[in-house]
Amino acid sequence: MLLIGGGWRFGEGSAVKARHGIGHTERHWPVEPWNRIEPGLWMGGHLWADGTGTVHRAVVTEEFDLVISLHSSSCHGPAPSVEHLVHPIPDGPLTAPQLGRVIELAAVAADSVRDGRSVLVRCLNGYNRSGLVVAQCLIELGLDSAAAVDLIRARRSPRALSNDVFLQYLTTGLDIAKVLSSLDTWA
Template identity: 30%
Template structure:
């Protein structure tokens, strides 16, 4: 059973999924503005999700819910930097994927770690807010615990050196 569409993890920071019918390959029955998602900025990690609504700034990077090695870490960093800067500027930020559990959890955890939480604390906060099934992908959680702080403290130019 999927959790609710989105959950607050920290003030102005939400993690969620995509409604089953809110995907690009299904026809839209109308083109009225959606007003049910109260967000200023959204990071979408699910390639088939419909774009964010009007007047919502969106960063899209669709990745598989598989191994961390399947993700371009430079682009992941860009998603994290976008979300973190919007969150810290006062935006209500949603990090979403398909079910709202793993890919969105990866980005949300990185935001919390960047904000000073330990990886374990970030994972615990996400599971408290989103449910025990959040971040069940052990490739993601193992990487968060072992590598996230180094990843966040290494600039792209330092990695290339």
């Protein structure tokens, strides 16, 4: 393992290969594995690109008390001693049960932050699926949806929450979006 500043660890030679478009790519990868959104609340992904554009795995060891993964890949951590909730969801329209799980995961994250625990919410790139859960967590912590989205974009990336469906969910409210989705009227 290669130790990078701040105690973050990344596998030596961990540049991702062809199935992700790898090495130097046109895809807009985040430039950090994860970013602090609020004290105790972090947002990230499984992949990030360094200054040369080389894509690397973001490997979590013991930096966080709780990791919530909305995308799962082997060899990305966290350490066995870290609480890890894995619930893959698509980066697109969600079913009522999936929206219910997003609401539950955001509540767990908010409770953990209130309890002084450090929480990482991550997906593949750390832009949309993690952004949805982090935004809902921020709403649970007292922000309105617009302020939550603005904060995430300021702290993670302007590319965060670029998924229009997820923005509609947040604007409408996840509880209402869940009901509409269960009626099969959400488009």
